[in-house]
Amino acid sequence: MRAPIVTARLADLATPCLLLDRAKLARNIEIMAAAVRRHGVALRPHMKTAKSAAVARLATAGQAGGIAVSTLAEAEYFAREGFRDILYAVGIVPAKLDRAAALRRAGVNLILVTDDPATAETISGHARATGAEHRVLVEVDCGEHRGGVEPESDAVLAVGRALGPLCAGVMTHAGHSYNCRSIAEVEDVAEAERQAAVTAAERLRGIGLATPIVSVGSTPTALHARRLADVTETRPGVYMFQDLFQVQIGSGALGNMAVTVLASVIHRRPAENRVVIDAGGMALSKDRSTASAPRDYGFGLVLDARGRQSLGDAIVERANQEHGVVTAPTPLPFDRLEVGALVRVAPNHVCMTAAAYDRYHIVDGEDDAVSDVWHRVNGW
Amino acid sequence: MRAPIVTARLADLATPCLLLDRAKLARNIEIMAAAVRRHGVALRPHMKTAKSAAVARLATAGQAGGIAVSTLAEAEYFAREGFRDILYAVGIVPAKLDRAAALRRAGVNLILVTDDPATAETISGHARATGAEHRVLVEVDCGEHRGGVEPESDAVLAVGRALGPLCAGVMTHAGHSYNCRSIAEVEDVAEAERQAAVTAAERLRGIGLATPIVSVGSTPTALHARRLADVTETRPGVYMFQDLFQVQIGSGALGNMAVTVLASVIHRRPAENRVVIDAGGMALSKDRSTASAPRDYGFGLVLDARGRQSLGDAIVERANQEHGVVTAPTPLPFDRLEVGALVRVAPNHVCMTAAAYDRYHIVDGEDDAVSDVWHRVNGW
Numbered sequence: 001m002r003a004p005i006v007t008a009r010l011a012d013l014a015t016p017c018l019l020l021d022r023a024k025l026a027r028n029i030e031i032m033a034a035a036v037r038r039h040g041v042a043l044r045p046h047m048k049t050a051k052s053a054a055v056a057r058l059a060t061a062g063q064a065g066g067i068a069v070s071t072l073a074e075a076e077y078f079a080r081e082g083f084r085d086i087l088y089a090v091g092i093v094p095a096k097l098d099r100a101a102a103l104r105r106a107g108v109n110l111i112l113v114t115d116d117p118a119t120a121e122t123i124s125g126h127a128r129a130t131g132a133e134h135r136v137l138v139e140v141d142c143g144e145h146r147g148g149v150e151p152e153s154d155a156v157l158a159v160g161r162a163l164g165p166l167c168a169g170v171m172t173h174a175g176h177s178y179n180c181r182s183i184a185e186v187e188d189v190a191e192a193e194r195q196a197a198v199t200a201a202e203r204l205r206g207i208g209l210a211t212p213i214v215s216v217g218s219t220p221t222a223l224h225a226r227r228l229a230d231v232t233e234t235r236p237g238v239y240m241f242q243d244l245f246q247v248q249i250g251s252g253a254l255g256n257m258a259v260t261v262l263a264s265v266i267h268r269r270p271a272e273n274r275v276v277i278d279a280g281g282m283a284l285s286k287d288r289s290t291a292s293a294p295r296d297y298g299f300g301l302v303l304d305a306r307g308r309q310s311l312g313d314a315i316v317e318r319a320n321q322e323h324g325v326v327t328a329p330t331p332l333p334f335d336r337l338e339v340g341a342l343v344r345v346a347p348n349h350v351c352m353t354a355a356a357y358d359r360y361h362i363v364d365g366e367d368d369a370v371s372d373v374w375h376r377v378n379g380w
Numbered sequence: 381m382r383a384p385i386v387t388a389r390l391a392d393l394a395t396p397c398l399l400l401d402r403a404k405l406a407r408n409i410e411i412m413a414a415a416v417r418r419h420g421v422a423l424r425p426h427m428k429t430a431k432s433a434a435v436a437r438l439a440t441a442g443q444a445g446g447i448a449v450s451t452l453a454e455a456e457y458f459a460r461e462g463f464r465d466i467l468y469a470v471g472i473v474p475a476k477l478d479r480a481a482a483l484r485r486a487g488v489n490l491i492l493v494t495d496d497p498a499t500a501e502t503i504s505g506h507a508r509a510t511g512a513e514h515r516v517l518v519e520v521d522c523g524e525h526r527g528g529v530e531p532e533s534d535a536v537l538a539v540g541r542a543l544g545p546l547c548a549g550v551m552t553h554a555g556h557s558y559n560c561r562s563i564a565e566v567e568d569v570a571e572a573e574r575q576a577a578v579t580a581a582e583r584l585r586g587i588g589l590a591t592p593i594v595s596v597g598s599t600p601t602a603l604h605a606r607r608l609a610d611v612t613e614t615r616p617g618v619y620m621f622q623d624l625f626q627v628q629i630g631s632g633a634l635g636n637m638a639v640t641v642l643a644s645v646i647h648r649r650p651a652e653n654r655v656v657i658d659a660g661g662m663a664l665s666k667d668r669s670t671a672s673a674p675r676d677y678g679f680g681l682v683l684d685a686r687g688r689q690s691l692g693d694a695i696v697e698r699a700n701q702e703h704g705v706v707t708a709p710t711p712l713p714f715d716r717l718e719v720g721a722l723v724r725v726a727p728n729h730v731c732m733t734a735a736a737y738d739r740y741h742i743v744d745g746e747d748d749a750v751s752d753v754w755h756r757v758n759g760w
Contacts, residue, residue, distance in 0.1 A: 011475065014452070014760055048701055070702045072394070090658065090702050091646035093720040095391065115647060116719040146703055147647040147656055175700060266471035267495060267527040276527055278470065282735055283760075287666040320555060321428055321731055322450045322470050323526055339496040340473040351701055355662055356735070358759065379738065380394055380663075 008370040010305055010342060013361055015264040016283035018353075019344065020055075020360035020374065021307065024258035025240060029059050031256075032222065032239045039228035044068050044087060044215065046237030049351045052360065053081035054374040059240055068235045072099050077377035079108045087111040087215065089171065089235065091139060091147050094122045101132035111213070113171050115139040115149045120162030127166060135168040137213060138204065142196035143189070144175040151199040160204045169213030169232070170200045177220040181294070183250050190221035198230040219251050243350040244301060248293040259354060260307060260344035261300070262361070263324065265337050275326045275337050277302075279345055281319040285352035297348060302326050305342035306366040316345060388750040390685055390722060393741055395644040396663035398733075399724065400435075400740035400754065401687070404638035405620060409439050411636075412602065412619045419608035424448050424467060424595065426617030429731045432740065433461035434754040439620055448615045452479050457757035459488045467491040467595065469551065469615065471519060471527050474502045481512035491593070493551050495519040495529045500542030507546060516543050517551040517593060518584065522576035523569070524555040531579040540584045549593030549612070550580045557600040561674070563630050570601035578610040599631050623730040624681055628673040639734060640687060640724035641680070642741070643704065645717050655706045655717050657682075659725055661699040665732035677728060682706050685722035686746040696725060 010019075036043040045059035048070035056067055056078060066085035069075050075086050076099070084107060092100065092112045103110045112134060114120050120136070127134050138159045141148030149155035160167050174193035180186045193216045201211040216222075217234035228234065241259045242252035263279035281299070290297045302314035314328035324345070326332070337343075347353035354360075355378055362372040390399075416423040425439035428450035436447055436458060446465035449455050455466050456479070464487060472480065472492040483490045492514060494500050500516070507514050518539045521528030529535035540547050554573035560566045573596045581591040597614035608614065621639045622632035643659035661679070670677045682694035694712060698705035704725070706712070717723075727733035735758055742752040 014476070014479075015473075016760060091656070091719070093395075093644045093646060093658070095644065095720060096394070099394075114719075119719045122720075145649070145652065146698075146700065146705060264473045264475065266473060269525070272525065276471070278473070281667070281732055285666055286668065286729075286732055287661070288668070318526075320526065325526060339471070339494075339499045340475060340502075349666075352661055352666055356759070379736070380396060 007373065009368050010262060010370065013262055013370065015262050015342070016279040017262050018357040018360050019260050019262050019363050021258045022362050022364050022371070024256055025055065025058065028240050028242055028252070028256055028258060032236060033062065035223045036234055039225065041228045041231050042066065042233035044233045044235045045240070046070070046089065046235045047074060047078065049237045049354065050240055051354070051376040051378065052374050053078060055240060056083065066233070068237070071380050072096055073380050074377055075103055075108070075110060079103055079106060085109050087235070089113060089173070091115060092119065092123070094119065094126070097123065097126045100134065101126070101130050104132050104134065109135065111135045111137060111168055113137045113139045115147055115159060117155065117158040117162050120159045124162060124164060124166060134166050136163050136166050137169050137171040137215060138163070138167065138200060140170050140172040140196050140200040142172040142174050142193045144173065146175060148172060151196040151203070156200050156203055157207055160207060160209045167204065167209045167211065169211040169215065170197050170204065171215040172197045174216070174218050174221045177218045178249060180220060180249060183224055186220045186224040186250065187226050190225035193221050194225065194228055194231055201230070219246060220249055223251055238351060241350045244297045244346055244348050245289040245293055248290065248295060257346045259350050260303065260346050261353065263343055263345055265339055265341045265343065268334060268337060268339060270334050273327060273332055275332060277316070277324045277326055277343060278322060279316070280321050280323045282321055282356055284316060284319055284324060284345060284347060285349065285356065286319065287349040287352040289349045299324060300345040300347050303344040303346060305344060306368070307344050308366065311343070387753065389748050390642060390750065393642055393750065395722070396641050396659040398737040398740050399640050399642050399743050401638045402742050402744050404636055405435065405438065408620050408622055408632070408636055408638060412616060413442065415603050416614055419605065421608045421611050422446065422613040424613045424615045425620070426450070426469065426615045427454060427458065429617045429734065430620055431734070431756040431758065432754050433458060435620060436463065446613070448617070451760050452476055453760050454757055455483055455488070455490060459483055459486060465489050467615070469493060469553070471495060472499065472503070474499065474506070477503065477506045480514065481506070481510050484512050484514065489515065491515045491517060491548055493517045493519045495527055495539060497535065497538040497542050500539045504542060504544060504546060514546050515548040516546050517549050517595060518543070518547065518580060520550050520552040520576050520580040522552040522554050522573045524553065526555060528552060531576040531583070536580050536583055537587055540587060540589050547584065547589045547591065549591040549595065550577050550584065551595040552577045554596070554598050554601045557598045558629060560600060560629060563604055566600045566604040566630065567606050570605035573601050574605065574608055574611055599626060600629060603631055618731060621730045624677045624726055624728050625669040625673055628670065628675060637726045639730050640683065640726050641733065643723055643725055645719055645721045645723065646703070648714060648717060648719060650714050653707060653712055655712060657696070657704045657706055657723060658702060659696070660701050660703045662701055662736055664696060664699055664704060664725060664727060665729065665736065666699065667729040667732040669729045679704060680725040680727050683724040683726060685724065686748070687724050688746065691723070
């Protein structure tokens with residue numbers, strides 16, 4: 001690893017901006033790698049959170065090399081960055097098949113997903129018409145009831161038949177693991193996720209289709225699955241960064257949150273025990289996922305400039321477009337909160353927060369130096 | 381006005397993407413211009429919503445030419461686009477003064493705001509040290525209790541004295557007008573906004589300071605103010621586009637919403653009367669402002685591809701990262717909602733939704749043609 005080159009101090013950055021703690025990122029990646037290693041399945045990191053090639057290289061080190069993405073813009077970006085095994089894990093629509101075929105022609109094994117027999121027919125027709133050797137997973141519902149066919153349904157077989165030789169296996173996602181409030185609940189959801197995928201795969205094999213990929217995963221279920229027998233890979237994503245919501249559902253610890261927003265105090269209201277920072281809804285997102293968690297952090301937990309929880313339990317209580325109103329149950333240290341003072345905000349839901357930024361400023365623990373800048377891709 | 385050049389059809393666009401209806405935009409701009417004209421004050425459109433030079437040129441046509449912005453990135457973008465009178469309407473911090481001075485050197489009359497005596501001293505020192513002839517408004521609180529000093533307080537005079545010859549007047553913002561639920565309430569808030577600004581300006585004049593600018597405004601108060609005597613300008617922003625929240629607080633009509641998100645159906649769940657679209661939290665934002673409005677539209681109202689409300693009262697009930705779950709109180713027309721079918725989503729809070737995109741695709745009413753692409757600026 002090359003020695004870090006100091007490019008700036010925190011005070012040189014224009015606020016609001018995104019900080020990424022390299023050591024915490026590395027630790028989170030190792031924790032998940034170890035959790036998945038127990039099961040002998042592949043870890044296919046979902047890059048929907050980080051959207052960064054530098055992060056993807058760390059997350060795939062020692063792994064099979066595949067990644068998952070949530071947009072075609074991500075797929076195209078990671079392809080440019082040299083990634084060759086990419087699962088686009090959101091249901092494909094016919095209008096996007098030409099972009100998918102272009103990636104395949106560029107040498108990327110881009111794997112698509114669908115749960116719709118008519119779309120599966122269209123993909124097969126597109127493959128015949130263009131010569132694109134699409135590879136497609138049948139999306140299975142394991143209880144979230146968002147996308148996917150029921151594993152025991154005729155629809156699984158209908159989608160598989162329509163894909164025929166393009167069928168590459170099955171995919172499911174236990175997004176409802178985010179509703180769990182205990183590890184035991186997560187373990188049960190993980191087992192239901194596994195069973196749904198394995199059941200659907202076996203039924204497809206029963207009609208003669210190849211299913212080399214049996215893909216499951218979310219951060220909670222990948223961490224806590226009791227067993228992943230007959231599964232081939234898992235696709236967690238937010239584990240790399242962690243956030244206040246994941247901490248509360250048992251997927252991480254407060255001290256492991258790798259991404260924070262650096263902000264400046266812009267108003268002081270001592271009589272109301274408030275300050276206002278220049279990180280509002282645009283900088284933090286309007287995600288309120290901790291509203292339904294055991295502890296409500298408003299729009300984020302406010303830390304000091306070094307990332308320490310030295311401001312009591314200060315949170316961003318209100319978020320207007322460019323204004324975040326910070327309150328705390330105990331007196332705020334106004335002597336350290338002059339206009340222009342720097343603070344950091346740990347986000348509720350880091351996937352949403354990070355999307356407001358095109359880069360990460362890399363920091364190391366409580367050090368004041370910014371050692372690198374890593375770019376990220378947004379949009380579609 | 382040049383004839384529109386058809387660059388695409390809706391079906392050629394990659395979803396999700398942002399559509400802007402040119403005729404509705406023009407109508408909204410005219411409605412606000414007429415409302416402000418009654419008072420004989422300047423309309424300084426706040427570009428925090430649109431963040432687009434093409435929109436700003438329409439909104440400033442026939443006006444004094446000034447605009448307001450919410451970030452220095454906006455100020456720099458509009459300066460490059462030729463705008464020369466720009467109010468940066470968020471409290472300045474010392475670290476941002478060098479960028480402000482650079483804009484001033486580039487010939488932009490960039491007006492800053494502060495409510496902090498120490499920051500006012502720092503600005504004066506920066507002006508002396510660098511030769512930057514900063515112009516600064518004293519930010520006044522008119523009841524929102526976010527930023528600003530009380531109009532009757534000693535602090536108004538302290539900030540003014542610290543600014544001395546840099547003082548250019550006062551600014552206030554009745555953000556709490558968004559909490560009003562009747563026009564009469566908005567009228568009262570508008571009058572309180574006016575009085576706060578005028579009171580502070582008179583007190584500053586009393587100590588010999590010039591206050592050529594007395595700036596107020598939000599979309600509700602600019603539309604509904606009974607009088608704006610002694611005010612010099614108003615700064616509404618979201619009126620250009622309208623959204624579901626503004627409609628509910630009496631600032632617009634459903635049919636005037638100019639911005640929608642074009643999305644594709646990616647899953648069909650007829651048994652549950654649901655479809656899933658490829659516009660989730662990233663594409664719509666997680667803003668839930670209509671949750672506290674008379675009518676809760678979830679994450680947005682779902683229209684057909686031409687922008688007509690022909691899908692009943694379909695809304696995006698749930699928004700995951702790239703998935704929006706659409707439900708309706710009456711049966712959805714599944715024959716028109718195949719996978720790949722296009723719909724539009726009218727947003728709760730268009731400032732937040734638009735921030736996910738770097739461009740607008742310009743459409744005209746129910747026409748299928750996309751006649752232009754207008755860029756927007758994001759970030760800080």
